[in-house]
Amino acid sequence: MPRFLKRGVLLRSLAVGLALVMVSSCAVRTDQIARDPNTVRIAVNGWVGYEASAEVLANILREEMGYEVQLIRVDEQPSWQALDQGVMDVIVENWGHEELFELYGPDGNGTAVDGGPNGNEGVIGWYVPAYLAEEYPEITTLEGLKANTDLFRTAQTGDKGEFLAGAPGFVSQDQGMINAFDLDLEIVYAGSEAAQITEVRRRYANEEPVLFYFYDPQWFQEEVDLVKVDFPDYHEGCDADLDDVPCDYPVYDLNKIFRAGFVEEDDYAYRFLDNWKWTNSQQNEVAQMIADQGISPPEAAEIWVSENRDVWEKWLPEGHETR
Incomplete structure (x- = not known):
């Protein structure tokens, strides 16, 4: 997912600021520029x-x-x-x-x-390859993931499991979920969505463990068999504090x-x-x-x-x- 990770909060503060200059108590239609029909x-x-x-x-x-x-x-x-x-x-x-x-x-x-x-249907979430879910069926639940974060340890993350993200400039709630659920994970940024897909594809080909942020619709979902990790359902306001998010992403x-x-x-x-x-x-x-x-x-x-x-x-x- 591009810079649209958690699009609902992206640039929210700017949008609110724009309201002061773009909306008045007497709303004015500004879209009536003539166009070629x-x-x-x-x-x-x-x-x-x-x-x-x-x-x-x-x-x-x-x-x-x-x-x-x-x-x-x-x-x-x-x-x-x-x-x-x-x-x-x-x-x-x-x-x-x-x-x-x-x-x-x-x-x-x-x-x-x-x-x-x-x-x-826009589905944002945490995903693992289907072969990993078959070997560790419990890993697609919160408690099962919490008990198996060691599967995702890498040389870079040491004693913590790796959570593979795209680019650090993306807006997301992943760190808030790690905090809220007390997961022994560290976010590692691939650098871009393309780099993330390349890395997931490499590990998938070797049937290696990988836990990562992803979404659907996304063309890569047609190439690989992924399983979404099940977290408590999103409800309005549960993502208000992005440092502490005890819920999944909303489904759009x-x-x-x-x-x-x-x-x-x-x-x-x-x-x-x-x-x-x-x-x-x-x-x-x-x-x-x-x-x-x-x-x-x-x-x-x-x-x-x-x-x-x-x-x-x-x-x-x-x-x-x-x-």
Whole structure:
């Protein structure tokens, strides 16, 4: 997971500060900049799964529906600001961000609309390889993990077990979970998500123990067989103190966020994006082509679209014919 580890808290303090200047007691719609009605502007946030979704949608909008599409690479929070300013039409994969919806949704500026689920379920957590869970079935429970942290000891961590993370710049609750559950673990950063995947793949090939942060949808889940460690379920407020988090990560029903003016236009492009839903496996299939097979994002999308007409034809709005 990119810098979107625990996306719901990422940049929260900045978002709250922006509320002072971007929301007044008399909310003002700022998204009414005129756009070419034949152009759809899609945010592309910085992880390959999101890119897979955006490229597939862009391919269908262009090749089957006759729209121009602008794919605009932008980080998560600026995507919302772009919707508010009227220069973006849709965010296709939102991971929570309740604080941003408060700023830009109906109770704030009124420029962002919850577009409903995109079909993906966002699951963040701690994972071990299936071969390790088969050998030590108890290791996927909190008590079983606590009793077996020595399995993950490395030369770097000494008497503590290693918990393999991505990059230190990621925001996460992992240290808070280690503290709250009194786990004899030390976080080791691979340096990046790509480096983390490379290391997990190496250990997986050798059937070595590894405990690491990961998530789904993620293309690597299609390559390896992983088992998620079971922690006490998330409940609201349990992650309020990131130094002491006695719960798992929340599960996100990932959703779409539309520019309010785009919804009001109610054209075929909006109805198509409103209809669109797909599964974690479908996203992972395209993302794996991009990240693991070296296929360019547009080509990966084209391959998937050509092989899955029975899936995407159901997303087309009533009354609109493909080319």
